[in-house]
Amino acid sequence: MIxxxxxxxxxxxxxxxxxxxxxxxxxxxxxxxxQDSYYVKGHNAVAARAAERNxxxxxNVILFVGDGMGISTITAARIxxxxxxxxxxxxxxxxxxxxxxxxxxxxxxHDAQVADSAPTAVAMTTGVKSYNGSIGVTQAANLKDxxxxxxxxxxxxxxxxxxxxxxxxxxxxxRITHATPAATYAETVxxxxxxxxxxxxxxxxxxxxxxxxxxxxxxxxHGKGFDVILGGGRTNFLPNxxxxxEYPNMKGVRLDGRNLVDEWKAGAPNxxxxxxxxxxxxxxxxxxxxxxxLFEPSHMQYELDRAxxxxxxxxxxxxxxxxxxxxxxxxxxxxxxxEGGRVDHGLHAGDAQRALGDAKALDEAVAAAVxxxxxxxxxxxxxxxxxxxxxxxxxPDRGNPILGLVKxxxxxVKARDGKPYTTLSFANGPGxxxxxxxxxxxxxxxxxxxNVDTTALGFxxxxxxxxxxxxxxxxxxxxxxxxxxxxxxSGAVEQNEIFHVMARSLGLVK
Numbered sequence: 001m002i003x004x005x006x007x008x009x010x011x012x013x014x015x016x017x018x019x020x021x022x023x024x025x026x027x028x029x030x031x032x033x034x035q036d037s038y039y040v041k042g043h044n045a046v047a048a049r050a051a052e053r054n055x056x057x058x059x060n061v062i063l064f065v066g067d068g069m070g071i072s073t074i075t076a077a078r079i080x081x082x083x084x085x086x087x088x089x090x091x092x093x094x095x096x097x098x099x100x101x102x103x104x105x106x107x108x109x110h111d112a113q114v115a116d117s118a119p120t121a122v123a124m125t126t127g128v129k130s131y132n133g134s135i136g137v138t139q140a141a142n143l144k145d146x147x148x149x150x151x152x153x154x155x156x157x158x159x160x161x162x163x164x165x166x167x168x169x170x171x172x173x174x175r176i177t178h179a180t181p182a183a184t185y186a187e188t189v190x191x192x193x194x195x196x197x198x199x200x201x202x203x204x205x206x207x208x209x210x211x212x213x214x215x216x217x218x219x220x221x222h223g224k225g226f227d228v229i230l231g232g233g234r235t236n237f238l239p240n241x242x243x244x245x246e247y248p249n250m251k252g253v254r255l256d257g258r259n260l261v262d263e264w265k266a267g268a269p270n271x272x273x274x275x276x277x278x279x280x281x282x283x284x285x286x287x288x289x290x291x292x293x294l295f296e297p298s299h300m301q302y303e304l305d306r307a308x309x310x311x312x313x314x315x316x317x318x319x320x321x322x323x324x325x326x327x328x329x330x331x332x333x334x335x336x337x338x339e340g341g342r343v344d345h346g347l348h349a350g351d352a353q354r355a356l357g358d359a360k361a362l363d364e365a366v367a368a369a370v371x372x373x374x375x376x377x378x379x380x381x382x383x384x385x386x387x388x389x390x391x392x393x394x395x396p397d398r399g400n401p402i403l404g405l406v407k408x409x410x411x412x413v414k415a416r417d418g419k420p421y422t423t424l425s426f427a428n429g430p431g432x433x434x435x436x437x438x439x440x441x442x443x444x445x446x447x448x449x450x451n452v453d454t455t456a457l458g459f460x461x462x463x464x465x466x467x468x469x470x471x472x473x474x475x476x477x478x479x480x481x482x483x484x485x486x487x488x489x490s491g492a493v494e495q496n497e498i499f500h501v502m503a504r505s506l507g508l509v510k
Contacts, residue, residue, distance in 0.1 A: 026164045026165075026166075026332075026506065026507045026508055028160040028161075028163055028164045028508040028509070029155075029160075029163070030509075031126065031127070031154065031155035031160065031509075032153060032154060032155050033126055033127065033128050033138050033153075033154040033155065036127075036128045036138045036139065036140075037139075038110075038123075038127070038128040038129045038138075038139070038494075038496055039126075039127045039128050039496070041494070042127050042128075042494055042496045042497045042499070042500045043127065043500050043509070045493070045494070045497055045500070046488055046497050046500035046501055046504055047500075047504070049488050049490075050488060050504060053487050053488060055484060055485045055486075055487050055488055055504075055505065056376075056484040056485070057484055057485075057505060057506070057507055058333075058377060058378060058379040058483060058484035058485050058505040058506055059333040059377035059378065059484075060327075060328075060333045060334050060335070060336075060373065060377060060378040060379070061157075061334075061335050061336070061378070061379045061380075061381070061502045061505065061506055062320075062324075062335075062336045062337075062338065062369050062373070062378065062379070062380045062381070063124065063335075063336070063337045063338070063381050063383075063498075063502065064096070064338045064339075064340070064362065064365065064366055064369075064380070064381065064382040064383070065121070065124070065180055065337065065338070065339045065340070065383060065384065065385055066339075066340045066343050066359060066362050066382070066383070066384045067117055067174070067180055067339055067340060067341045067342075067343050067344035067384065067385055068117075068343050068344030068347050068348075068355075068384060068385070068386060068387065068388045068472065069340070069343050069344075069359055069362070069384040069387075069477070070384060070386070070387025070388055070390065070473055070475065070477055071387065071475070071476075071477065071478060072387075072388075072390045072391055072392055073343065073347065073355065073356070073359055073384075073387075073388065073390055074094070074096075074097075074359070074478060075392065076352065076356055076359075076390065076392060076402055076424060077094065077356050077359035077360055077363065078090075078092050078093070078094050078097070079092065079402040080356040080357075080359075080360060080402050080403070081094060081356075081360045081363065083399075083401065083402060084360070088398075088399065089399070089402060090398060090399075094363045094366075095363050095364070095366040095367035095370060096363055096366045096382040096480045097480060098370075099370075099380065099382065099480040099481055099482035099486070100481075100482050100486065101480070101481045101482065101486040101487055101489045101490065102478060102479060102480050102481070102489065102490075103478075103479045103481075103489040103490050103491055103492065103493050104476040104477070104478065104479070104491070104492040104493070105383055105384075105476060105477050105478070105479050105492075105493060105494075105495045105498065106476055106492060106493070106494050106495055107120050107123075107385065107386045107387070107474065107476065107477055107495050108129075108474065109123075109129055109130060109131065109132055110129045110130050110131055110139045111131045111132060112131075112132045113474050114386070114471070114472050114473065114474035115132060115385070115386045115472065115474070116132045116133060116179070116191075116386070116472065117178075117179040117180050117191075117344065117385050117386065118132065118133055118134055118135045118179040118182075118183065118191040119131055119132055119133075119134060119135075120385035120386050120495060121135070121179055121180040121182075121183035121385055122134070122135060122136055122137075122154065122183045123494075123495040123496035123498070123499065124183070124383070124385070124495060124496070124498045124499055125156040125157055125158065125183045125184050125337075125499060126154040126155065126156050126157070126183070126496075126499055127496045127497075127499035127500050127503070128154060128496055129494075129495070129496055131143055131189075133189070133190060133191050133192075134149075134188065134189050134190070134191065135179060135182050135183055135186050135187065135188050135191050135211070136149070136153060136154050136156065136182075136183060136185075136186050136187035136188065137149050137152045137153060137154065137187055137188070137189060138152045138153075138154060139152075140152040141189055142189070143189045143190075145189070145206075146188070146189045146190065146200075146202070146203045146206050146208040147206040147207065147208065148189065149187045149188050149189050149208065150187075150207075153187040154187065156183065156184050156185065157184075157335060157499055157502055157503055157506075157508070158170070158184040158185060158222075158226075158335055158337070159184075159185070159218075159221075159222045160503065160508045161333075161334070161335040161506070161508065162222035162223040162224075162225065162226075163222055163223060164332070164508060165223065165332045166330075166332050166333050166334055166335060166506075167227045167326075167327040167329075167330050167332070167333070167334035167335075168184075168225075168226050168227060168228075168327075168334065168335050168336070169226060169227055169228030169229070169230075169323045169326070169327050169334065169335075169336040169337070170184050170185075170226060170228070170229055170230075170231070170336070170337045170339075171228070171230045171231060171316065171319050171320060171323055171336070171337065171338045171339065172230075172231040172232070172300075172337075172338075172339040172341045173231065173232065173299065173300040173303075173316055173339065173340055173341045173342045173358065174231065174232060174233075174299045174300070174339065174341025174342060174344075174345070175194065175231065175232045175233030175236065175298060175299055175341075176215070176229060176230075176231035176232065176233045176294065177194040177195070177211040177212050177215065177233050177236050178194070178233070178299075178341060179191050180337075180339045180341060180385060181231060181337065181339055181341075182194075182211050182214075182215075184337055185214060185215055185218040185226075186211045186214045186215070186218075187214070188208065188209075188211060188214075189208075190203070191211075193208070193210050193211060194210060194211045194212060194233070194236045195210050195211075195212050195235070195236040195237075195253050195254050196210045196212075196213065196254055196255050196256050197240075197253045197254060197255050198210060210236075211236075212233075212236040212237050212254075212260055213258075213260065215229075215260075216237075216260045216263055216264050216267070219264060219267055219268070220267060224268060224290065225267075225268075225290070226290070227290050227291075227326060227327055227334075228290070228291055228322075228323045228326055228327060228336070229291070229292045229293065230280075230291070230293040230295075230314075230319045230323065231293070231294065231295070231300065231341075232294065232295055232296040232297075232298055232299045232300040233294060233296070233297075233298060233299070234246075234252070234261075234275070234294040234296065234297045235250070235251075235252050235253045235297045235298065236252075236253060236254070236260075237252070237254070237259070237260040237261050237294065238251070238252025238253075238254060238259055238260070238261065239252050239254045239255075239256070239257045239258060239259055240252050240253055240254060240255060241257070242259065244297050245275050246275055246276065246296075246297070246310065246311050247297060250297050261273050261292065261294070264292055265292075268290070270288065270289040270290065271289065271290045271291075271292065272289055272290070272291050272292070273291075273292045273293070273294070274291065274292075274293045274294075274295075275293070275294060275295060275311065276295065276311035276312055276313070277311065277312030277313055277314055278311070278312065279293070280293060280295075280314045280318075280319075280322070281314075283322075285322045285325040285326045286325060286326075286329065287326075287329070288329055288330075291326070293314075293319075295313045295314070296309075296313070299341065299342060299345065300313055300341075300342070301313055302342050302345075302346065302354045302357060302358060303315070303316075303342070303354075303357045303358045303360070303361040304353065304354055304357040304358075304457060305354075315361060315364070315365075316338065316340060316361050316362060316364070316365045317361065317364040317365040317367070317368040318368075319338075319365075320336075320338050320365040320368050320369050320372075321368045321369075321372055323336055323338075324336070324369060324372045324373060325372070333377075333506070335502075335506070338362075338365055338369075340358050340359065340361065340362030340365070342354070342355075342358045343355050343358045343359050343362065344388070346358060347388040347390060347426075347470060348388075348429070348469045348470050349429075349430065349460070349469070349470070350426055350429040350430045350431040350460045350461055350463060350470050351458065351459075351460060351461075352390065352403065352424045352461050353403055353455070353457055353458075353459065354457070355390075356402075356403075366380070366382055370482070373483075375482055375483045376483075376484070377483070377484065378483050378484075379481065379482075379483040379484050379485045379486060379501075379502065379505050379506075380481065380482050380483050380486075381479065381480070381481045381486075381489075381498065381501075381502070382478075382479070382480040382481070383477060383478065383479045383480070383498065384477040384478065385477075386472045386473065386474075386477065387472065387473035387474070387475050387476075387477055388426075388470065388471075388472055388473050389426050389427035389428055389429070389463075389470055389471060389472075389473050390424060390425075390426055390473075391424070391425055391426070391427065392423055392424060393406070393421070393423065393424075393425060394406035394408075394413060394421065394423060395408055395413075396408070396423050397409065397410065400423065401455055402423060402424065403422070403423075403424065403454055403455040403459070404422065404423065404454055404455055405420045405421065405422055405423075405449060405454060406420065406421055406422065406423055412450075415446075417446055419446055419447075419448045419449065419450070420448075420449050420450055421446075421449070421462070422449065422454050422461055422462065424461050425461045425462050425463060426461055426462075426463035426464075426470050427463060427464060427465060427473075428463050428464060428465035428466070428467045428470055428471055429463040429465075429467055429469065429470030429471075430460060430463075430467065430468060430469065430470065431460040431461050431462050431463045432462075432463045432464060432465060432466035432467070433445065433446040433447070433462055433463070433464065434464070434465075434466045435466070436466075442466070444464075446462060447462075449462075476492060479493070479498065481501075484505055485501055485502070485504065485505030488501045488504075488505075489501065
């Protein structure tokens, strides 16, 4: 592949100016989902905007996904970040908010008003909308028949990029087999089939393959495979007879006896696997080797707990900077996904502080990416797959701690039940004020927070509807973007149009 750089003369306000744009001579076969109705509609919408706005071409694309990072979470994270720095939180500006273009993303799926992480990630990685619980399949799939994944599959942007000779990478603070990162490489009607232990007997009989195995197989199907894989989820790659290398009392979960990490290393020369901060730091990021980092048996630590990890874990910002360094060693460009997966987990747990800590960490990764790249050749997109039920409420004073009790004029505000309440709460979840009674009835009676430190790590915000895990929210989420092609974002767009902006900007589709 040959990349040409052309100088285009532009006459503006009577003066001649020169703008350099990338015109990649990339070739990629049309994705298998190219006839899907969602794909066609998204392609046409972005093509129409491109004809009007004449965007420049990108050499590289970095997609940041704050899992569950809805508008209220971004606002709370802005205030939280500013306040942790001793600054005015309300007027603080996150790195993602400094990107010059923005839009709303409509997150509904083919079958649901409120989405889960699997099809929303697939919308961004393949350009189609699909079913809750499925990964890498189109609307033609049958969720009750896992074999239809083989006939209703998709080609992800990462597959297209690898086939065109570009470098590719995925980073997640969740398991690397979890829904969002898996959307770059896997096809399954059941997102929970992360290891062979999870696949149903019917699924195995139909020849359906677990997600971890698909990742290893991917490495031989699309060029040399991912250059950088960093995240959690070791147990899904190790046999149930093997002790975890960091936690000897834990074992892998695979029933087939395979050690997929060893298989990956044996698949090609110059491959390195790491499990801790020391291994991460020892890797030659300026070299051409491939790296497979699995830092935890399951998800990586929350950012606010990361320092407690025995062997140490890199931060998401460190992983992002390192990945950009490695992926930049070639001259054909790269595609990188960076997921702040544990924002979502903190919200599900009703733990706003841990969620905001991970949102802050993701924003630091965005800042690191902006510092490490050239806006003339790298398209950076920051968005979320879906929202949550986190709300900000009351009329708290300017500067009131975002995790604190509502105060007006310095005085604590009490609700009609005579008790104070926090600025942040959830519509539903494990912190519900409604509790089951011995007689089977439910009693809703809010605990008194007057003498409770609501800013303490681990405090669970109150909610109304009692659920074991707080749910996603269905409202639109934000898109922030900068670099070549970013001007294709404005207004409210379909979530699957994010794929089309990336693919068109890279020259992988026309």
